Amino acid sequence: QGSARLAGSYGSATQAQVRLDRMNLSVLSAFMPNLGISGQATGSLDYAQASGASFPTADARLTISNFQRTGLAAVSEPVDVVFAGRLLADGGEGRALVRRGQTVVGRMLANLRPLPPGAGSWTERLMSAPLSGGIRYNGPSAVLFSFAALPEQQLTGPIAIAADFSGRVSAPRLNGLIRADNLTYDNETYGTRLSQMQLQARFSNDRLEITRLQARAGDGTVQAQGTVGLAADSGYPVDIRAQLNDARLANSDALAATTSGTIHLTHGRDGGLIQGDLTVPNARYQIIRQGQAEVPELTGIRRRSELRPGRPTDRPAAAPVGLFKLDIRVRADNQLFVSGMGLESEWEMDLRVGGTNAAPTISGGLDLVRGTYSFAGKRFDVNRGIIRFRGGALTDPDINIQATTTTDGITAVINVTGTGQRPQIAFTSTPALPQDEVLSRLLFGTNPENLSATEAIQLASALNSLRGSGGGLNPLGKLRSATGFDRLRVLGGDDATGRGTSLAAGKYLTNDIYVEIVTDARGFTQTQLEIALTRTLSLLTATGSFGGSSGSLRYSRDY
Template sequence: MPSGGTARIAVDELEVSGTRATGEIDIVEDGFLGRLNVDGGGIAGTIGFRPQGGDQRIDIALDATRARLGVAGSVRRARLEAAIVLAQGGTTLDATATAQGFRRGKLSIARLAGSARLVDGVGEVRAAIAGSRGRAFSIQSVTQVSADAYRVTAEGTLDRRPLKLETPAVLRREGAGWRLDPTRFSFAGGTATVAGALTDDTTELTLDVARMPLAVLDIGYPGLGLGGTASGRIAYATRGGTPDGRVDLTVRGLSRSGLVLSSTPIDVGVAAVLDANRAGVRAVMASGGRTIGRAQARLAPLGQGDLPTRLAGAPLFAQLRYGGPADTLWRLTGIELFDLSGPVSVGADVTGRLADPRIRGVVRSSGGRLESAITGTVLTGVEAQGRFDGSRLVIDRFAAQDGRQGRVSGTGAFEFAAVRGFGIDLSLNAERARLINTDSIGATVTGPIRVRSDGAGGTISGEVRMDGSRYRLGRATATAPLPRLTIREINLPDGEEEVGASVVPWKLDLKARAPGGLIVTGLGLSSEWSADLAITGEPTNPIINGRADLVRGNYEFAGREFQLDRGALRFNGESPADPALDIVANADTQGLNATIRVAGTATRPEIGFQSVPALPEDELLSRLLFGTSITNLSAPEALQLAAAVAALQNGEGGLNPINAVRRAAGLDRLRILPADPQTGQGTSVAAGKYLTQRFYAEIVTDGQGYSATRIEFQVTRWLSLLASISTIGRQSTNVRISRDY
């Protein structure tokens, strides 16, 4: 450095977690003068240094945009402005911070705004936070900071229910540690008082609760979803490494909700003790004024190490006796594909260790119910018997009915120590059981089915024969979105959207064969088919590959039914299912050979007509729908014909009130006839229906005393017999011969 020059610190690059700082800082008489430019990792801004009245001032202005903060998490947008003055008498901090979209694990903060004003460690910090961790929360707090204490006041909402510190939380320095004075807070009608201490050799915690909703546990365990309230006391302390604790709790209305139902609420009383050598717990369960279960467990001796290690390695002896609703226990597994309800009896003894339990005992259920909101499955009269074997529950016998003539039986096992939770391995055999019953698909099947899961998702596989099943065309786009609703929660602060925890879906791996009896409806079809299908994908949105072939059936168009000659549905793995159509119907009528062909796909059908002799489309439709030339149609019939032509051209029915009434009444023809002065007939309504393919009956009335009944029997395509009788005494019988030349 030249004599009399200024010393300078040149920062070519200073990198921390992907964020770089560069710049120059001069060493001047009263401190430092200069600036560092910060960039990278989604963070940009400046850090300035300058003397201020003999003190050193540091100005920080940083902006974050989609920044990764290392192990701290990530933030979508944030800004920090701070002024720090380093003086001999102490340090002054004046800062403000805002952030949106901060995430760390399951914690999501939609909005954060805070400010701090501290002089030599004394001052005030204000914060407003809104976000979610299992439950949505919004908290506003003020913290008074002193040299040896923090005094916090706060209030807000949790799950849109009020949460408030009824007394300030005061954290005081005590020697080398800290002590929390008794602090009372309220939540949704419940209250709790917490106090504790943390020093070098002592840890203390006491918690007294009264009618505290269990929903508060979702903050620590997102998705737990427990209902009910807790009252009682929890006390825990360690002194010199020796643990001591006691729990006395009563839980009212304990339940857990699923897709189909919420478990039957029960009351639970829990008492537990902990000392240097042992841990013990007892619980009593009650419902409807009677005891339905008891449980007890003992861990002794505890051994050495920290508390979790001592508990996990201690010899275990536990017992469970339960006779109550099965859904209370089933909902604790977290399996959403199906729900189990009804009575169940459990007797189990547990030995070994917490890390490696050995369970012995039996499970019985009679008159249970199994149902799935996803597949529409409902099995009643469930009879099951099982036994515990190590960490497994082996089901030796399972039987249930589908509410009709169908039956499901089988065996299997549940694994409590599966890789990712609650494992399942069931081998079932269905006998004409209705296992799928949704708006668009119904499947009554016979054959073996395997259900397997390692605790996260699972697979349903098997080769089955479909008996009396059904499929509705044209409903794929309407039904597929229902199980997978795209939910966007609005009115969150700053519009931040909550991203739910990823769920591993269940998968299908089924081979389904239908020699017949597959009823296909929709798009005017009323038909029976055979099929050979491979079904994969998810239960909420199955992927189908294969083919279905027509056995017999009819096709209805504009009120007329036509017999199907041939047909094929080709499933090519679309999601949602949208089979390709190749269907031909016989539309022969008087003096006319005609066919109707339906092509395209189920969601975009294409309908075409052909005839011998060839006729214009409107004339051909008039012959098919009304049995006469277009020149003989009444005005209402012409309107109905125009609507049918429009439906063919653009796939929409247009304005067709007559056809709407006809469909609602279940008629094949509905027309308005003009008045006939010769017979005294006023303007009349004629309603007719094909009783068979060849026999047609029609009633005519003007609402003023005139009525007539007309019948027509088609002997051949060109020969018909007609008869009529009216209230004015006219009767007639005719023969109609129709030929096209």
């Protein structure tokens, strides 16, 4: 694993010496998990400063062998990095080489000349020092991207950079070009992949101008243009516009979504702003609470530091770096699928996202298009679904969902109201029966007083699963993902049509045409077609193999 040695002293004079001997860079994962950097570092660093006000001197020599970054999606090509740098009161320089095998793929040279004594403190002299040099790189982009230290994110593919330095350390000026024709970006958290990425940009003094950025995102595309400021004096201004066209921005087990629309990101001295108008042609969300372990959390516990009263001299906390205000509208006319814990549903959405990226606020809501809910072997039709956000956190909306089923001569209704963090679940029925009797009839077809001890335990377990602590496998969800269907569900038998227990599979042919095929093991087949004529009017047709066809118009509107 190599070794590291440190020696030095601190006081009126400061000295420090660091020696690395084949130190494995994977130790960085202890400070930044999932970084995925590996390689062996050998070298030295010597630092000395006669007093706190004097100009320091430093000398660094570092060699990194087999520098590499590994992730779930890609593994970068190993390279060797050599760096040598020196800082003195009258000037400093740094040189670096990047080798892939025996081929040099990158070079860097930087020189600076600090201002003479009397021009301010040593830090002011250093930041105002004239800068010169340049960088030439033509190799794997993963090497440069690794310096961004972004866990669970990867950038692969060749990239070419040629730029010259000038200006000052606090306000550098660069002139040069960036070119790439086949980059791939992977985000392992959300399953995002941008492939066939083409990048054309140029350095123009104190800013980077992105003239072209284009990539494939699933079956869609992402395009962007804009500028990124490089000078601290001007607050690193940013102005980037992106156009999304059916871009698949998430593709994980829990979330999959495609998006179209525009995003405008700006940043200046007064902070940043992200504006957008997005539509979601297709999205799937898998409720992942099922089967998870529940860990109780103690309440009323506070740290000792939280009990200490604030002092008058305490300074207010600085605003977090990278804080952006949000002004984004997100819409989905349909095909927003939510499943899990027995729920199979489709929604439409109109949301506005405000606040900041650290504390977003949500307003607007979701409305049900269609849905079913399976509970204890019974199938409920979800006939009402309303979710509303009141400008607060995404996790605590108002909920109003109703599902019904008919069994044993009664119509049972499940009502879910309250908020996302405090849902209230209640049973009603027609004719009216007590809640425990409704559930007992659903599960066992009899009154609660007729239940055996085992059945009573099953009744309590069913009530507990409604509170979200139950769960289990979701084979239909896995099968739907594998086959590519938009909706997959099991239907009970229907004596009126001659249908036995059946499997129903549905898919959108276009954004307005939905087709579903129902079949059972006895040869029954029915094709159902829904055509959205307007946002409120739909045409529904059904044709079965045992004879009989039907057609109807459906009008629906939220009030």
